[in-house]
Amino acid sequence: MRLALGVDVGSVSTNLVAVDEQGRVQSKLYLRTQGNPIRVVQEGLKELKATLPPDAEIVACGTTGSGRRLAGHLLAADSVKNEITAHAMAALSVNPQVRTVFEIGGQDSKIIILRDGVVVDFAMNTICAAGTGSFLDRQAARLGVHISELGDLALSAKQATRIAGRCAVFAESDMVHKQQMGHPVAEIVRGLCDALVRNYLGNVAKGKDIEPPIIFQGGVAANKGIRQAFVSALQQEIEVPEHYDVMGALGAALLAERATVHRGKASSWRGFAVADADCQAVSHDCNGCSNCCEVVEFRIANASIACWGDRCGKWSHGKVAEVADS
Numbered sequence: 001m002r003l004a005l006g007v008d009v010g011s012v013s014t015n016l017v018a019v020d021e022q023g024r025v026q027s028k029l030y031l032r033t034q035g036n037p038i039r040v041v042q043e044g045l046k047e048l049k050a051t052l053p054p055d056a057e058i059v060a061c062g063t064t065g066s067g068r069r070l071a072g073h074l075l076a077a078d079s080v081k082n083e084i085t086a087h088a089m090a091a092l093s094v095n096p097q098v099r100t101v102f103e104i105g106g107q108d109s110k111i112i113i114l115r116d117g118v119v120v121d122f123a124m125n126t127i128c129a130a131g132t133g134s135f136l137d138r139q140a141a142r143l144g145v146h147i148s149e150l151g152d153l154a155l156s157a158k159q160a161t162r163i164a165g166r167c168a169v170f171a172e173s174d175m176v177h178k179q180q181m182g183h184p185v186a187e188i189v190r191g192l193c194d195a196l197v198r199n200y201l202g203n204v205a206k207g208k209d210i211e212p213p214i215i216f217q218g219g220v221a222a223n224k225g226i227r228q229a230f231v232s233a234l235q236q237e238i239e240v241p242e243h244y245d246v247m248g249a250l251g252a253a254l255l256a257e258r259a260t261v262h263r264g265k266a267s268s269w270r271g272f273a274v275a276d277a278d279c280q281a282v283s284h285d286c287n288g289c290s291n292c293c294e295v296v297e298f299r300i301a302n303a304s305i306a307c308w309g310d311r312c313g314k315w316s317h318g319k320v321a322e323v324a325d326s
Helices: 037-051 068-075 083-094 133-143 147-155 168-180 185-204 224-234 244-259 272-276
Strands: 002-009 013-019 025-032 057-064 100-104 109-115 118-125 214-217 279-285 294-300 303-308
Touching (some): 002 244, 037 272, 068 294, 068 303, 083 109, 109 185, 133 185, 168 185
Antiparallel strands (some): 002 013
16 A cells, blocks of 8 residues: 655644545544654654554655644655645645635634635734634633534524624633623633634635635634534535545645655655654754854754754755664
8 A cells, every 4th residue: 555644743733644546544643742743743653653554655755834844854755835735735635626725723724715726815814813723722621611512512502692703812801701791601602603703704814705615624623613603604605524634734645645656756755763763853053143043953863864044054954864764
């Protein structure tokens, strides 16, 4: 079995996906990054390998997410792409006619506009956490509700309590105030879902030409209340793909396959042995000029693999060390 591996390293979650030559997901993992992307990727590789058949062969490897560069050097990835490209690729694999992609993850949200299979516009919200997975996690915990039950709770409400959702701080204080006023929890949660969708459409998607088909992906797509709020606000059908929670990793895998297999090139990825390697990133200040750059050096088994962070290129030597696969 020939597979392509995709790794999406985000601030909240790290996702790994293995797809076959037909683009079908054979294995996937959704892990918490917990501030240690190197360790989580290594643990993820071990878990993923255990789920694959003995004859499985990784023929392409790609990374994406905010930690894509670090993961790319760790794995010697064939493709290192930004989240917009990866999520667009994944959405197109689900529905080639897709024209709008909503993606809401743990710390940020984005909208991608596609026309004829090409990204023509996009926007991201990285300033405020309102509407993201981490904010919903916090509110669920404060209300004593499991995050997986938040959507069903919202749908059970007969009406929605009006919640100010333009800011995470204001939304939380408004929810507390409405609770003290005696509003039922279900109605507050439904109002929160409506408010977060208004915030998304009025902030992230402001001025964008939203056309169907619309695909909603990212961890927040699991929330039925948010999905229904989008349907009500847009009066459009919203498609949630089967692997909505790992679409970035899926896109990274497909992009890596395109960069290698489709071009007849061999993969450069290090193999599963890197999961047991001694890997570390160290930083130092370069005083070679007035820029005083903070340079990061990535090492595997004390061998310098790559440096980045310098403006002049003095340290960005891009060395690659070989780590044998077992």
